[in-house]
Amino acid sequence: MFALVVLGALAAAEWAANVAEREVAASARARLTQTANQAGDALLAQVQMRLAAMGAAAGQWASGDGQALPAMAGRLAALQARQPELSWLGVLGAQGQWLGMTDVWPGAQALPGQAWLAQAASRAVVALHHASAADGAEDALLLAVPLASGGASPAGVLVARLPWLWLQAQLDAHLRAIGSGVSFELMLLGPDGALLAGSHAVRGHPAGFDWSEGGRYLVGQAGAFFSPVTAPGAVSGAWQLRVRERAERALAPARQTHRAVLVGVLAVGLLAALAAALVAHRMLARLDALARQARAVHRGERTAIDVPGGRDEVHAIGATLADLVAGAQQEKARLAELNAELDARVLARTARIERLAEDARHAAVTRERLRLARGLHDTLAHSLMALLTQIRVLRKLGPAWSREQLDAELAQTEHVAAQGLAEVRAAIGRMREPSVHDSGLGPELQALLQRLAERSGVQIAAHIDLAAAQLVSERAASVFAIAREALRNAEHHAGAGHVTLDLQVLSPPDEDGDASARWQLVVADDGCGFDPGQPYPGHYGLTGLREQARQIAGELCIDSAPGRGCRVRLRFTA
Structure with a gap:
């Protein structure tokens, strides 16, 4: 933490020092610009004094x-x-002839007729004159003022030549006026950036020269300066007056300010960090005491936390933590009560589940007994009934029959016994074959109808929804048993020649899966028919159908009458 505070103080000190350095540097540039403006004003005043x-x-x-x-x-x-x-x-003169001059100047002969002199007939004009080889002199400023006339037309123009050395002397004089020890350099630049006059150190540089020399100098420029008239073909525009100073000297106060601010702010930051560390150490000691109490509560050695004195943050944290611990202890007590109550409920529910499991096992045994009873009824009971009927006929009528009639009846009895044995074996084989749980209700019904057609020659018509192949539950097995019993009755009792089986979806399941699909199974034949309301002692086929329908919560309807066939309809959910 102390290191972070020190780093923050260092960063703040560096930022503040940089800001101060930029302010001092901006002040130095403003000072150079002010010096350039002063020099420009002084030079312009000197020219205007000569014109005046x-x-x-x-x-x-x-x-x-x-x-x-x-x-x-x-x-x-x-x-x-x-x-x-x-x-x-x-x-x-007004006619363009020289009326008088102080001495011979070769450049004077080229002046008459120039446009700027025509302007000088009505106002003062300053022109820049570039020396030629014929002049044998340096560049100069030409000052021209109009001569007053008593008539309407001007009397002429007074022209004076101001040597370029005078401009250089004025710049040097201004530097001397600034004071000794100042490293300023003055540059008078033309419109094209070429050096017109300046300190000895800056002479000889070409136009477009970088006067800052890559940041080694700070440069200030005068805001406004006069624009002399130039000769035809020369670059026209305002002159530029610039002042420059070595950046090392100009920015020395800025760097000193940077160091002073850096050291000052860093010292303040370090003192603040030290004070913060002391305060934090005191607070951490109190927080450590709170932490030890909290660990003791966690280990179960304490049940409450002592609130530290004072009004600072540690006191607030301790009060809040104490409230939390007290609330946690209350919740812990309530949770223990709830756990005890929940354990009692679990024990009660476990006993109830065990009773339900025992009831479920008993129901499973009962269902298996009913299934075996139906299997015995469908196979062995039918065969034994037929065999008993044949034996009773033989016993009653046998003494009156001839040898041939008796042999025929014994052969029929033997056939009934053999047929019953075959049916028992077939039933046992079906118990060993794949069930509805393996293949699905639809395929198992198709296989059952095919065996019936092959065995009895009855014409079969089936309409089974493809979705029935997905029905593999215990409920589907019960539906298959009901369909098998209805087909067996049509084969053995009705003498039917045509049997129809239809299994379709009445209503699909909902999208949320909360409600199952509703199905309808219809088995119809064109046999002899019977009266469903009349009791048939010793026959339990219809009773078995109704029992299985109740087990799956289905709706069973048997519609038949003598001579009208039989129609068995079962509606169920799956």
């Missing part, structure tokens, strides 16, 4: 007729004596 002096002199030289002015050379010499920085002076 020339304008005052030109106002005094006015002539009434606009012709050549008398004693012009003397007046020009006197003006040059008052303004010695003007290296050449001349008066150009």
